[in-house]
Amino acid sequence: MTSADTTVTFTSLNLAEPLLRALAEKNYTHPSPIQAQAIPHLLQGRDIFGCAQTGTGKTAAFALPILQLLDARPKARTPGRPRVLILTPTRELAAQIGDNIALYGKHLKLRHTVIFGGVGQQPQVDRLQAGVDIVVATPGRLLDLMGQGAVRLDQIEIFVLDEADRMLDMGFAPDVKRVIQRLPAKRQSLLFSATMPQEIRDIAANLLRDPIDIAVTPVATTAERIDQRVMFVQGADKHRLLVHVLEKHDDGLVLVFTRTKHGANRLVQKLDRDGIPAAAIHGNKSQGARTRALDDFRTGRTRVLVATDIAARGIDVKGIGLVVNFDLPNEPEAYVHRIGRTARAGADGLAISFCSPDEREYLRDIQRLIRQDVAVEREHPFSQGGGGAGSSHAGDRAPSQPSRGGRAAATHPHPSQHRGDRRGSARGQGASDERRGRHEHRAQTPRKPHGARSAQASAPEAKPVEVAPKSRTAGFFSALFRGRR
Numbered sequence: 001m002t003s004a005d006t007t008v009t010f011t012s013l014n015l016a017e018p019l020l021r022a023l024a025e026k027n028y029t030h031p032s033p034i035q036a037q038a039i040p041h042l043l044q045g046r047d048i049f050g051c052a053q054t055g056t057g058k059t060a061a062f063a064l065p066i067l068q069l070l071d072a073r074p075k076a077r078t079p080g081r082p083r084v085l086i087l088t089p090t091r092e093l094a095a096q097i098g099d100n101i102a103l104y105g106k107h108l109k110l111r112h113t114v115i116f117g118g119v120g121q122q123p124q125v126d127r128l129q130a131g132v133d134i135v136v137a138t139p140g141r142l143l144d145l146m147g148q149g150a151v152r153l154d155q156i157e158i159f160v161l162d163e164a165d166r167m168l169d170m171g172f173a174p175d176v177k178r179v180i181q182r183l184p185a186k187r188q189s190l191l192f193s194a195t196m197p198q199e200i201r202d203i204a205a206n207l208l209r210d211p212i213d214i215a216v217t218p219v220a221t222t223a224e225r226i227d228q229r230v231m232f233v234q235g236a237d238k239h240r241l242l243v244h245v246l247e248k249h250d251d252g253l254v255l256v257f258t259r260t261k262h263g264a265n266r267l268v269q270k271l272d273r274d275g276i277p278a279a280a281i282h283g284n285k286s287q288g289a290r291t292r293a294l295d296d297f298r299t300g301r302t303r304v305l306v307a308t309d310i311a312a313r314g315i316d317v318k319g320i321g322l323v324v325n326f327d328l329p330n331e332p333e334a335y336v337h338r339i340g341r342t343a344r345a346g347a348d349g350l351a352i353s354f355c356s357p358d359e360r361e362y363l364r365d366i367q368r369l370i371r372q373d374v375a376v377e378r379e380h381p382f383s384q385g386g387g388g389a390g391s392s393h394a395g396d397r398a399p400s401q402p403s404r405g406g407r408a409a410a411t412h413p414h415p416s417q418h419r420g421d422r423r424g425s426a427r428g429q430g431a432s433d434e435r436r437g438r439h440e441h442r443a444q445t446p447r448k449p450h451g452a453r454s455a456q457a458s459a460p461e462a463k464p465v466e467v468a469p470k471s472r473t474a475g476f477f478s479a480l481f482r483g484r485r
């Protein structure tokens with residue numbers, strides 16, 4: 001976690017003693033830039049429009065002032081009527097935010113709960129009825145419970161819309177709208193998004209009142225801290241290349257990404273046959289299996305975790321020394337999120353991507369987004385054009401890409417624009433398990449394949465589902481908030 005200014009401390013941000021104690025116990029010495037910027041405004045009750053992604057310390061940036069504000073104005077708990085709602089797109093993120101609130105708030109007497117689909121609802125209903133101050137929720141299950149009268153939002157004092165761009169990508173726009181409609185007009189609102197396409201700006205314009213704008217390192221530049229390599233390899237050799245890479249990097253946790261769930265399962269089986277214990281985590285696994293796989297990984301019981309993109313957003317595991325893109329993602333942003341699982345909290349990390357001949361275009365898209373060339377690692381046994389041994393060209397750059405600082409860098413739009421405008425964006429194609437109460441994530445929506453893609457490339461994990469087109473989605477929000485001001 002980098003701090004822009006070492007003279008800013010948590011004490012100088014006027015955080016209360018019980019929070020300072022919890023932070024000291026976590027060995028947080030300095031606030032991250034987003035924390036330093038957001039906390040003073042939030043403590044004053046201001047709305048925030050934050051451009052930040054997971055990994056910047058965003059959770060503490062909103063959780064700490066929320067805890068402090070609630071504690072400073074104590075109120076008796078009412079069953080099923082929380083005072084704070086934090087809406088987030090995936091179960092993993094919801095669980096992670098819940099864990100962080102528990103840690104930061106351990107010396108306060110506030111209660112929180114986490115609500116998401118894919119698990120039994122009764123324990124969630126019971127906790128709500130017992131009375132909680134803070135609810136962290138994914139939209140679908142929250143709406144289910146609201147429909148059943150288990151939770152009401154009329155007492156909400158602070159509302160956080162987290163990962164707003166991801167919400168839209170996953171087809172949550174109508175659900176988010178329904179949730180927002182039920183919030184009281186008088187409230188403090190926070191919106192965080194990693195990218196700022198026009199739709200997000202429209203939502204912000206209607207959701208927030210006189211917000212403070214805060215932007216920290218945009219998604220594309222985060223990648224610069226990570227040592228990135230690409231290995232060109234035939235698809236059929238990827239598995240053996242992975243074994244080679246795992247033998248070479250035998251220290252630390254390794255997160256391997258495949259494009260499909262089947263690919264993840266197959267790879268785990270093959271690694272198992274090679275005597276390399278690994279686990280898979282993806283949307284077809286039950287919530288229990290996902291939690292177990294993640295816990296085993298976190299504690300080092302399983303060194304290798306094979307994941308599909310659904311895991312890329314939610315995983316915050318320290319000690320991932322290496323991320324391997326077994327398949328390159330067809331969404332270039334997914335690449336940034338994947339490799340961001342290493343280099344957590346300021347650490348450096350290594351990311352190796354396997355690129356088969358039919359994935360070259362994906363690589364080009366990625367390099368364009370990150371405005372950076374990825375070094376080619378030729379020294380491996382499956383290097384095309386012979387053996388690889390003794391022919392290290394690690395400094396080489398992947399082909400078909402103008403050099404750094406060249407035309408691409410100068411003319412390419414900001415990643416947020418890029419994302420918002422890009423053809424075939426995942427936005428609008430996905431829906432989610434939480435949304436419909438099904439136990440399936442659909443975060444991995446396909447981008448329109450390039451001209452001559454392989455069958456594999458055009459058969460990604462998630463099936464596209466029908467969602468309102470862009471203009472309608474944006475219209476939803478404009479219509480919703482008309483008259484609120």
Ligand code: AMP
Nearest residue numbers: 001028030031032054055056057058059
């Ligand atoms: P987030 O962006 O909220 O997912 O946070 C990313 C990681 O940074 C998490 O592991 C946090 O526990 C950690 N973190 C957050 N704030 C700080 C801080 N001020 N100092 C050190 N680590 C932090």
